[in-house]
Amino acid sequence: MKLLAILFLCSRLLTSFTQEDQPQEIDCNDEDVFKAVDAALKKHNDGSKSGNQFVLYRITEVTKTGDQEIFYSVKYEIKEGDCPVQSGKTWQDCDYKEAEQAATGACMATIEKIPNVEFSVATQTCNITSAKGPVVTSQYDCYGCLHPIRTVPPDFDPVLRHGIEHFNNHTGHSHLFALKEVKRAQRQVVSGWNYEVTYLIQQTSCSKENFKFLTRHCKALANGVTDECTDLAYVDPQLRIASFSQKCQILSGEDFTMGCPGCPIEIPANSPNLKDALTHSITNLNAENNATFYFKIDIVHRATSQVVAGMKYFIEFTARETTCSKESNKELTESCEINKHGEMLRCTADVYVVPWENKIESTVKCQSPGKKPLRPCMYKARPREAGAEPTSENMAS
Template sequence: MKLIAILFLCSTLLTSLAQGDQQQEFVCNDEDLLKAVDAALTKYNDGSKSDNQFVLYRITEGNKTVDHDVLYSVKYEVKEGNCSVQSGIPWKECDYKESEQAATGECTATIRKRHRDRDFSVTTQTCHVTPAKGPVVTSEYECHGCVYPITTVPHDLDPVLRHAIQHFNNHTDHSHLFAVKEVKKAQRQMESGWNYEVTYLIEQTNCSKENFKVLTRDCKALLKGNTGKCTDLAHVDPQLRITSFSQKCRFLSAEDFFIGCPGCPSEIPVDSQDVKRVLSHSITKFNAENNAAFYFKIDIVHRATSQVIAGFKYSVEFTARETTCSKESNKELTESCETNKLGKTLRCTADVYYLVGEKKRIETTVKCQSPGKKQLRPCVYKGQPRDAGAMPTFEGEAS
């Protein structure tokens, strides 16, 4: 039996530990990392409707969170192999099809490793597959019964929030209507539909209940209005109807906004509206100041903090990737600018100050650097003979 050698690029993968916020570099011989990706790709191939399985090409992003269990978040690329789905042959024993005839894809997955039984289970996975000749096909997978956080609020959460704010306005005796200000935390469970748990802030609007029965576009947040915090539980059936709902809300006092160390940085959700505005300022400034021929766009937001210092200071850590839009042909970065998979990747930090008072202005500082040769670890991915039960291993390219 021959060993199948596949060139594989293991990029810098940072471990974000819940205890101490330490960072470590995933190395190519990290056995658990490969087992996590193996579980995700095997799950995708098992549910695939195509003729052939997909084979791992390279892992491009990844981190793990250590709490009660270990949660891996990875992004990896695949290529179509020469083994059919019905063959029962593991993807690790398949070779790539010819490049012109092979479909390719990129998957983002979260995999949980339970301390109790050390098993790897796929919590979520989304794959974008490009056929050899054809449009992009998207496939999604949700673990039945698993509860997992929603980092970017999906569109299917909108009906829950609309129901939630309507429920609050109908069951409180406040004189004015309230609107959803910001989602702070959300998680979902697939179980005969979907169970949601959502924590969010609400804010008082200028629409009184005497003049408005429901919220309209004319209802705007009052500058000195009341603010509240709600946590809701909702079940949405397969027909997208809300079949059960419960809500707990309380109004916030001034002390709620200054818990902990006044003036110290505090973590904020990376998908909040404030962070989105900060990222827009940051990438615009970076593209204007660097002399690259192509625009960069933000790919992954890793961390964000806010701080009250004579105004507001936001600090954000993110990964930026080169796009296919050249500065010569495009006046600015637009949503239509696609990421160049073969382009540069930068790790960036940005500080944005919103200064108040007479000298009200915005100051933005962005620093980016390429991962560089020290952070990239080119590796050869070695498959195993078909009768071997051990996991594949990584070896240095020089060997």
């Protein structure tokens, strides 16, 4: 039972490496955010058989993941209202109880936006503090749903270990490979568990001729081949891997162009080969941008490399405004810190590098999401009729 509880509590990483599938912090005044929180709060209130409904106080944090499958991860605060749970009213129709008599709560929820089905609450945990009592935790889990996994739990180890052993035993590489990084994963509770996990493995110093299995002596080679693998596994209720499939592709290393010489190849966003290309791209952006402050690359979302007469890189990244003004600083330096409340740009860069000619050229295109700096969204009790819209903090009393 304890193992089942751990499994049900875990959440899922997204199944793509594009910007759209990376967690994006978004403005809590977004209409869909309000609808997602509305669904979560109603789910919480519906779980109570007595007492009063809780009313939304404010949303403190929101991230959005996915493109086809959209998930909202939200943190929000609630206060006890004056409407009994059996009154038939929605929380929008309620007012707050007197502060000294009202319970308060802090909730974290994951809500999926399903086309034509509105919003479905996948997981939710609320810590409720009564007016004169201890904290009580309530939890909701949607069994059978796909859950985002932010970190890989211990029970994933057998699946990963099986995947790496399968790769080492069924590929023609001369050396053994070891786990480098888990990029994304998902799990579904069925009669057992369905797993999908994507990860990077890197060539080690251990040749198959001398080593049958990975040992602590097997060290990753800095210039070795890196492969990306996606494994599908079904683990039955007896915790046995009952079915398994694997698909891998070479990302980097001396033979990374084997599949299609001259074709664009996906490379890791943290690849050291991108350093000069990124430096040139942000320098180019700052030179062409008339902003008062320098911009700095915050996140690299995706990158490809292509062998031409030299090397061509295509990079997608997010740049954020820093605290360094162009008036006071001659150039962008490492000491320039990102201003989290400053402007954000979504950019793409085409970079052409010819190392033997010391030549590098870049074309950078950026677009501003046009969002205001993020802040908690405050809500009045009974803001409007059912279906009310959020109110920004500076407009709330």
